Amino acid sequence: MAHAPVPFLDLQRINDRHRAAYQAALSRVLDSGRVLLGEETAAFEREFAAWCGASHCVGVGNGFDALRLVLRAWGIGTGDEVIVPSHTFIATWLAVSEVGAVPVPVEPAPDCCNIDPARVEASITPRTRAIVAVHLYGRPAPMRELSEIARRHGLKLLEDAAQAHGAQLGGRPCGSLGDAAAFSFYPGKNLGALGDGGAVTTNDPALADRVRRIGNYGSSVKYHHEIAGVNSRLDELQAAFLRERLRVLDADNAHRRRVAQAYRSGLAGLPGLTLPASDDADRLSAWHLFVVRHGERDALAELLTARGVATLVHYPLPIHRQGAYADTPLARQSLPLAEAWAREALSLPIGPTLTDDDVAWVVSSVRSACDRLATT
Numbered sequence: 001m002a003h004a005p006v007p008f009l010d011l012q013r014i015n016d017r018h019r020a021a022y023q024a025a026l027s028r029v030l031d032s033g034r035v036l037l038g039e040e041t042a043a044f045e046r047e048f049a050a051w052c053g054a055s056h057c058v059g060v061g062n063g064f065d066a067l068r069l070v071l072r073a074w075g076i077g078t079g080d081e082v083i084v085p086s087h088t089f090i091a092t093w094l095a096v097s098e099v100g101a102v103p104v105p106v107e108p109a110p111d112c113c114n115i116d117p118a119r120v121e122a123s124i125t126p127r128t129r130a131i132v133a134v135h136l137y138g139r140p141a142p143m144r145e146l147s148e149i150a151r152r153h154g155l156k157l158l159e160d161a162a163q164a165h166g167a168q169l170g171g172r173p174c175g176s177l178g179d180a181a182a183f184s185f186y187p188g189k190n191l192g193a194l195g196d197g198g199a200v201t202t203n204d205p206a207l208a209d210r211v212r213r214i215g216n217y218g219s220s221v222k223y224h225h226e227i228a229g230v231n232s233r234l235d236e237l238q239a240a241f242l243r244e245r246l247r248v249l250d251a252d253n254a255h256r257r258r259v260a261q262a263y264r265s266g267l268a269g270l271p272g273l274t275l276p277a278s279d280d281a282d283r284l285s286a287w288h289l290f291v292v293r294h295g296e297r298d299a300l301a302e303l304l305t306a307r308g309v310a311t312l313v314h315y316p317l318p319i320h321r322q323g324a325y326a327d328t329p330l331a332r333q334s335l336p337l338a339e340a341w342a343r344e345a346l347s348l349p350i351g352p353t354l355t356d357d358d359v360a361w362v363v364s365s366v367r368s369a370c371d372r373l374a375t376t
């Protein structure tokens with residue numbers, strides 16, 4: 001009955017697989033004599049753009065910067081509104097706030113974690129400039145519907161793909177489905193660096209050029225600054241590490257998919273438990289997270305902890321109720337679906353090094369916990 005603890009995500013083990021390659025990458029960077037704006041970053045940008053099916057990739061400092069640099073490059077700022085999902089990681093909203101615009105939250109679809117396209121148009125005003133579509137938990141957002149709405153209203157469509165490296169919609173990878181996409185390489189993401197990193201992908205060469213300039217102090221020629229830019233660059237070392245991780249990303253994502261399938265079949269029909277939507281021929285999740293819902297979420301988490309199964313909540317407090325927005329009208333919005341996610345969501349362990357044995361233990365633990373909660 002006892003089993004070794006199942007960590008939520010074993011980063012140590014994930015990175016240990018690449019120890020020799022990472023050490024070789026460090027030597028390569030040291031030998032090159034360049035730590036910024038060199039060949040490793042350029043090579044990673046080419047490789048990642050190709051992997052996403054986008055024509056351009058610009059490495060930046062982190063995922064948050066990827067979002068805000070695109071918004072800035074589009075000239076979005078004070079007086080503008082940007083549609084965002086009510087249920088997402090706070091970075092999506094903060095990037096909009098950071099450029100001086102107002103995030104306008106739209107609730108998710110009833111059976112999905114992602115923004116409900118049917119609710120978007122009611123939130124569009126003459127000030128609306130863009131929609132940020134988040135592929136939350138790795139599940140592709142309804143991009144066809146959102147593209148159609150964006151086209152009809154002359155809005156930009158930005159993908160927040162920070163959780164969606166390798167997700168696909170209609171056979172096309174996330175990162176090439178909107179006007180631009182923002183990626184994060186935070187260590188815990190499907191494609192993680194050994195520190196912070198991010199990227200913007202786009203098929204628009206002028207946008208790529210502008211994002212690159214804004215992220216490099218507004219400069220394309222050293223010490224000439226055409227725009228008041230900022231400093232946000234992907235460094236050579238992180239790029240070299242990411243090139244190694246990119247080689248195994250398809251295999252890692254395939255492993256995540258198998259874990260998700262095993263969870264879905266092992267946990268089907270349990271009392272009180274709602275499973276995440278399954279993949280189909282059209283929509284392939286990157287399975288960054290496997291998020292179930294349960295009316296007694298905290299009790300479920302406690303029973304799992306007692307069995308050594310680590311869980312997390314993504315996310316426990318809805319963004320409109322965070323202190324960060326306490327002084328804004330957003331704090332008074334009624335967003336019951338976002339609130340319900342915050343109350344009921346529970347993320348089970350998933351990752352490229354989770355073993356069959358771990359998965360079986362998680363399944364039996366969730367089964368016994370749900371049965372117990374149903375009879376008390």
Ligand SMILES: *Cc1c(COP(=O)(O)O)cnc(C)c1O
Nearest residue numbers: 062063064089091092162184186
């Ligand atoms: C992680 C994440 C970000 C931010 O990425 P950082 O690299 O941590 O700045 C943005 N949006 C979503 C949905 C994320 O999960």
